[in-house]
Amino acid sequence: MKIGELSKLTGCPIGTIRFYEQKGVLPNIARSMSGQRSYTEKDLRRLRFIMDCRTNGMKLECIERFLQFRDNPTLGTPWLLERVNEYLEQIVQKREELDRVEKYLTEIKNRMGKERL
Numbered sequence: 001m002k003i004g005e006l007s008k009l010t011g012c013p014i015g016t017i018r019f020y021e022q023k024g025v026l027p028n029i030a031r032s033m034s035g036q037r038s039y040t041e042k043d044l045r046r047l048r049f050i051m052d053c054r055t056n057g058m059k060l061e062c063i064e065r066f067l068q069f070r071d072n073p074t075l076g077t078p079w080l081l082e083r084v085n086e087y088l089e090q091i092v093q094k095r096e097e098l099d100r101v102e103k104y105l106t107e108i109k110n111r112m113g114k115e116r117l
Contacts, residue, residue: 006039010047017047025050025064056094058087 020026
């Protein structure tokens with residue numbers, strides 16, 4: 001797939017995709033004979049992971065290290081494990097916050113249904 005399609009599928013701006021390539025977070029992108037980038041499903045999955053992490057406040061440095069570890073498990077370090085644990089704690093907190101909001105909104109919806117606006 002071309003860069004525009006990848007951008008559309010992920011919601012990631014084209015300039016950001018190119019930036020991730022330059023940083024090496026999206027490595028080894030194939031090119032056609034005319035020089036156009038050609039992305040695979042593997043690239044799509046990797047970019048979605050990056051976007052999910054960035055959306056949830058993860059620093060690019062950490063994402064790079066997570067991906068490096070995924071590509072080469074010998075790169076695990078205590079620092080990396082600490083970051084994983086920090087982000088897991090943040091996920092638990094966000095999930096609790098979302099559960100509270102969901103409960104609140106469900107209560108409103110149920111009350112509105114009873115009052116039949």
